[in-house]
Amino acid sequence: MNYIGEHLWAAELGRGLTAFSFAFALLSAVAYYQKGAQWKTLGRLAFRLHATALFGLIGTLFFIMANHYFEFDYVWKHTSLDLAPRYLFSAFWEGQEGSFLLWMFWNAILGWILTYSAKSFEGPVVGVFAAVQAFLVSMILGVYIGDLHIGYSPFILVRELSENVGLPWTQFADYLTRFPNFADGSGLNPLLQNYWMTIHPPTLFLGFASTLVPFSYAIAALLRKDYKSWINSALIWSFFSVGILGVGILMGGAWAYEALSFGGFWAWDPVENTSLVPWLTMVAGAHLLLIQRNKGGVMPSALFLLILTFLLILYSTFLTRSGVLGDSSVHAFVDLGLSGQLLIYLLFFTIGALGLLLVRYKGLPKKEKEDRMDSREFWMFIGALTLLISGLQITLSTSYPVFNKLFGPEGVLFTLYDRNKVLNEPIAHYNAIQVPFTIIITLLMGAGQFLAYRxxxxxxxxxxxxxxxxxxxxxxxxxxxxxxxxxxxxxxxxxxxxxxxxxxxxxxxxxxxxxxxxxxxxxxxxxxxxxxxxxxxxxxNKTIISQNDTFIHEDFPSNENLLIEQGDTVPMGNYFVSWSEQSEEGHFVNYHLDFFEEKDGKLQPVFDLKPRIQINERMGNVAEPSTKHFALKDIYTHVTYADLR
Structure with a gap:
């Protein structure tokens, strides 16, 4: 049947470029690990062709999203006709497929740079990149072998989904115009319609991608048994990774503070944790690499931490994309049935990298004598160890959903473990343990500069x-x-x-x-x-000042909410607040709140806030906070409930 209005050329182009990208990444990985200049040249060419095909399929996906081709499942799920063009990027990486592509994009950019800059280490370093890329591209292949599917393609049509095959509406050649469901898409999650979400994910994924560079250099050093030549290059990339990943995490906190209604920027959410822990271990690894360059003696530990950082990125990928987190995180992706594939990805590099480190361990350069306690390197090592233990605690607590899946009467392994274990008060749990670690780290950061080596x-x-x-x-x-x-x-x-x-x-x-x-x-x-x-x-010293004198509703505690009617002026903490105006702007309902202070018996205006509600019939309305910043405090407000009629 020839369907009317479908853009099959885009589907075929996208799928073809995906296949080419996968094949060239695989060829590059194999070629780079062969001996001889011709193989190296072939590996380099294959990697660049892989990257070119990847850029092409990314461009194709952007094209069909920008043109609202709603016959594509990914376009229908993540865009709509009324989506502001500036949020097209947010829509692109909202889903698993798009975020995989974003990760691969940065890997391809960094790998391409390394084909020029890695020089004698190009073969093993870019070879690791190519292997990683082959695994990642496989996540979006969308190939079916019987009941087994390898990857989930962003170019699959809605009518091709397994749950839709054979349904009556798929028998109409003009289904795109006949059925109103295809007139518009589901749209972007309103929480992601924020400017931070156009810059936070690409920065964060560049941070994730950058951890692959020190990892690749570490693998190259172990393969070649060259434990000196790689250090300067790996050190530069390690601190680059520390900086970029750190900025990405901070951007996520800024988004949470501006867009979410919990009144903070860090809630110890499992997905937040899985980006923080690799940053902690990369900081530790970079500092040990600095010791190794200046004094030596910590090569095994430095290699272990650089390898561990990338493996933690893979573990975080498994946690956030396999569905194992369930409802324990608001940031986790919808499960696409790739958990087995993700687990193979994780185990392949974990067993391979740690196994190689173990095999080469005896030949690694080690300390000739122990460091003095009054030396800089001793306390830098203590700092690195503290960061590692801190990250381990966060990882173990974040992994409760994994343990719940593995153990217990219905788990993979039968034990007496409480398979329903959860953190009822995650912020208090993590703070109680992580504050002492932070005290140690900040103390060492101040004192360490005044310590000399040796x-x-x-x-x-x-x-x-x-x-x-x-x-x-x-x-x-x-x-x-x-x-x-x-x-x-x-x-x-x-x-x-x-x-x-x-x-x-x-x-x-x-x-x-x-x-x-x-x-x-x-x-x-x-x-x-x-x-x-x-x-x-x-x-x-967080204090709730929006407290009502009388009972409001069981869903709106009086010690956290203040009931106010338009035109009223009521006390709120040290202020008086008035709801003076309400207006509509596109999908937003804006509320104008004026704050006053009492001086000489009169109310004097001091500032105003403009919280708003984003109307979204498909996914539910979302409150967007408004904050007044002072030197030593913020006044944070959002609308818990409003009559929108």
Whole structure:
């Protein structure tokens, strides 16, 4: 049957480019691991052809989404006619297939760069990239072998879905115009219709992709038994990965703070955790690689952490895309039935990489003698170990859904494990353990700059930072008093955060005389200290000021919500608030709230906020918060319920 209005050429083009991309990635991986210049040339050519085909299929998917070809399942699920063009990118990577393509895109870019820059390491390094790409492209192949399907294609038509095959409507050649369901798409999740979601995912996935570079160099070093030549290149890419992945995580926090209604930027959600842990291990691995370059003796640990970081990225991919998280995360993808394929992907690289490390372990360069406790390298190693333990705790707690699937009466392995174990208070659970780890890290970040490699005299260590210690103590107690923050653990964390900021600033400006060679580490440590201090200030003393005097409704607790009618002015904490205006703009209902302070018996306007509700009939309405920022506090508000009639 010839269907009317279908753009089959786009489907065939997309599927063909997918097949070519997969074949060339596989060819590149095989060729790069053969000996001889001709094989290396073939591997390079195949990788570039793989990348070219990949860029082509990405462009094809963008084209059919931009033109609203709703006969395609991916287009129908993630776009609609009224979707603002600026959110087309968000729609592209909303689904599993698009986010896989985003990950592959960055891998292809970085791999292409390495075909020029890796030089003598090109073969094993880009060979690893090609192997990873082959696995990733297989996730979108959409090939069926009997009841087994390999990957899920973004170019599958709605009528080709297994649940639709043979249905009566598929027998109409003009089904696209006959049935109103195809007149428009389901649309983009309203939570993702935010500018942060156009820049956060690509930055985060560039961070994920960048972890593959140090991993590839580590594998190359083990394969070639060359434990020196790779260090400088891997070190640069490791810190690049630390920076990009860190920025991506911060962007996610900014999106959560602006778009979600829980009044914070980090909720210890499982998907959030699975991006944080690889960052922690990459920070640890990069610092150990720095020790290895400057002094040596930590090669096994450095290799292990760089390998572990990429394996954690693969584990996070399994968690978020296999459906194992279920309802435990608001960020997890819908299960496409790829859990077996994802598990093979994870096990292939885990067994291969760790097995190679184990085989080569005896030949790795190791310490000739133990480090002194007053040396920089000793405390850098302690810091790396702390980060590893911190990441391990987060991973174990995040993996409860995995344990629930494996163990118990209905699990794969029968044990007495409580297969329904969940974290009822995840924020309190993680904070209780992670705050002490953060105290150790920020303390080491401040003190570490004043330590020398091999040996440090105690007198000079304390003498050089007296000013920092005094300033930190004064600022901590003054700030704690101003914030009314009296929790001893939080005060200690505030002190170590301020210490990391001030000590690094003093070291760089006073003792290093502003040298550019020291700027990178000092600025990074100052930035981390500021993030921790800011997080503490914003969360440690959170107070709900929207409290009603009388009962509202069982779904809207009076100690968290304030009932207000348009035109009323009611007290809210130290303010008075008035709902002065309501307006509609496209899919949004805007609410104008004016805040006043009482002075000399009169109400004086101080600021206004404009929370709004995004109307979405398909997926439900979404409240978008509005926040007023002050130096030491934020006033955060969102509409819990409003009569939209």
């Amino acid at each position: 040996k440090t005299t105690t007198a000079s260590f304390f003498k050089r930072q007296i000013l920092s210690l005094v300033a930190t103590t004064v600022i901590t107690f003054a700030g704690s008093a101003a914030l009314q923050m009296w929790n001893p653990m939080y005060i200690f964390l505030f002190w170590t955060s301020c210490y990391a900021i001030i000590a690094n600033a003093e070291f760089w400006l006073r003792w290093a005389k502003g040298q550019s060679a020291v700027a990178g580490s000092s600025v990074a440590h100052i930035g981390f200290g500021l993030i921790i201090a800011g997080s503490l200030i914003s969360n440690a």
